[in-house]
Amino acid sequence: MRVVVSGGGTGGHIYPALALIEQLKTRGLLADVLYVGTHRGLESRIVPKAGIPFATIELQGFKRSLSLSNVKTVTMFLGSIGKAKRLLRDFRPDVVVGTGGYVSAATVFAATRLHIPTVIHEQNSVAGVTNKFLARFVDKIAYAFPEVADTFPAKKLVQTGNPRAQQVAHLRPNNRLADFGLTPSERTLLIFGGSRGAPKINEAAIAALPTFAASHFQTLFVTGRVHYDAVIKAAGAVPDNVKIVPYVDDMPAILPDLTLVIGRSGATSLAELTALGVPAVLIPSPNVTGNHQFINAQSLAKAGAAMVVPETELGPDFGERVASLMQDDERLVRMTRAAKQLGVPDAADRLIAVMQSAIAMHA
Numbered sequence: 001m002r003v004v005v006s007g008g009g010t011g012g013h014i015y016p017a018l019a020l021i022e023q024l025k026t027r028g029l030l031a032d033v034l035y036v037g038t039h040r041g042l043e044s045r046i047v048p049k050a051g052i053p054f055a056t057i058e059l060q061g062f063k064r065s066l067s068l069s070n071v072k073t074v075t076m077f078l079g080s081i082g083k084a085k086r087l088l089r090d091f092r093p094d095v096v097v098g099t100g101g102y103v104s105a106a107t108v109f110a111a112t113r114l115h116i117p118t119v120i121h122e123q124n125s126v127a128g129v130t131n132k133f134l135a136r137f138v139d140k141i142a143y144a145f146p147e148v149a150d151t152f153p154a155k156k157l158v159q160t161g162n163p164r165a166q167q168v169a170h171l172r173p174n175n176r177l178a179d180f181g182l183t184p185s186e187r188t189l190l191i192f193g194g195s196r197g198a199p200k201i202n203e204a205a206i207a208a209l210p211t212f213a214a215s216h217f218q219t220l221f222v223t224g225r226v227h228y229d230a231v232i233k234a235a236g237a238v239p240d241n242v243k244i245v246p247y248v249d250d251m252p253a254i255l256p257d258l259t260l261v262i263g264r265s266g267a268t269s270l271a272e273l274t275a276l277g278v279p280a281v282l283i284p285s286p287n288v289t290g291n292h293q294f295i296n297a298q299s300l301a302k303a304g305a306a307m308v309v310p311e312t313e314l315g316p317d318f319g320e321r322v323a324s325l326m327q328d329d330e331r332l333v334r335m336t337r338a339a340k341q342l343g344v345p346d347a348a349d350r351l352i353a354v355m356q357s358a359i360a361m362h363a
């Protein structure tokens with residue numbers, strides 16, 4: 001099939017789209033693909049690097065209050081729908097899939113106006129603004145967390161999980177931690193604040209460095225690109241068993257070798273952790289729509305797969321709490337098992353089935 005995918009802004013919207021494309025290729029179902037994103041989003045770096053044809057349209061996010069810049073946003077949005085329609089007329093896709101972010105609002109909406117089959121994928125436990133807007137126009141809505149189902153028209157809904165889960169589920173321990181100067185066979189803690197990094201998590205990690213330095217495990221601390229220089233400056237001398245990097249290009253490669261992850265609770269990260277059964281300490285971002293990271297995190301915590309620590313409880317004992325969990329084999333094994341039970345290792349295939357049913361609706 002000929003497929004247009006569109007999703008952007010952050011990694012959480014982009015990697016599921018790439019995982020879907022990869023599975024379509026693996027199954028020999030992909031005749032051609034075009035990814036529609038923006039210049040400014042992370043997708044403009046990640047998608048071309050993955051060797052996928054990439055086209056851009058320009059738009060900006062809505063401010064939550066009434067402002068002049070919202071008028072500009074609406075004008076830009078209307079312009080971007082025109083540009084998206086031109087891209088779609090040229091490419092002639094059989095189906096258009098939106099994975100969230102403003103760019104997918106324009107692309108998927110344009111597709112509905114051109115009567116092209118459409119699917120949106122909602123990764124989170126609370127629907128994003130874009131998917132809420134698109135829900136009434138699209139043919140099918142795929143979702144991961146049951147908590148979100150009430151938001152959407154029931155007859156369009158199919159629970160698929162997150163396609164990124166299928167991309168990582170088969171991965172096994174390997175040597176890739178050596179790329180960071182770490183020893184693959186040793187216990188390893190990964191710290192990262194989602195695809196863009198999180199200053200609050202970085203601060204907590206810097207405060208915990210002396211504890212981690214004195215421990216018997218190694219730590220990979222991923223700061224987020226824009227925060228890297230500030231972290232290096234604040235961290236001072238870095239102990240030998242800790243490596244600090246701005247970003248990990250191939251995160252799936254190292255996931256099977258991790259003992260524990262400290263991170264945000266972005267939906268795509270959680271899909272990866274549950275697909276592989278990696279225990280986690282989750283510090284939800286409080287600055288997201290409907291507090292969805294807290295609800296995402298709770299669904300793992302309820303199952304015993306993760307520990308949730310709100311930002312407000314990141315006290316001076318945080319490093320010690322993490323270090324003691326790193327030594328608690330019994331608890332880690334329980335968390336691993338619980339996480340795996342939540343994983344959806346065939347999520348990409350499920351999403352492909354939804355795309356095929358959307359195409360069939362137009363036949």
Ligand SMILES: CC(=O)N[C@H]1[C@@H](OP(=O)(O)OP(=O)(O)OC[C@H]2O[C@@H](n3ccc(=O)[nH]c3=O)[C@H](O)[C@@H]2O)O[C@H](CO)[C@@H](O)[C@@H]1O
Pocket residue numbers: 010011012013015100123124164192193194195196222246247248249250251252264265266267268269270272285288292293
């Ligand atoms: C602040 C914000 O709005 N965050 C949202 C955003 O998060 P964000 O973009 O951080 O998304 P996720 O945590 O879900 O996914 C991050 C993705 O980036 C990858 N990665 C991360 C760091 C790195 O160095 N290398 C790397 O490859 C991870 O493996 C994962 O695939 O989208 C998610 C999915 O809709 C939402 O749940 C989050 O609430």
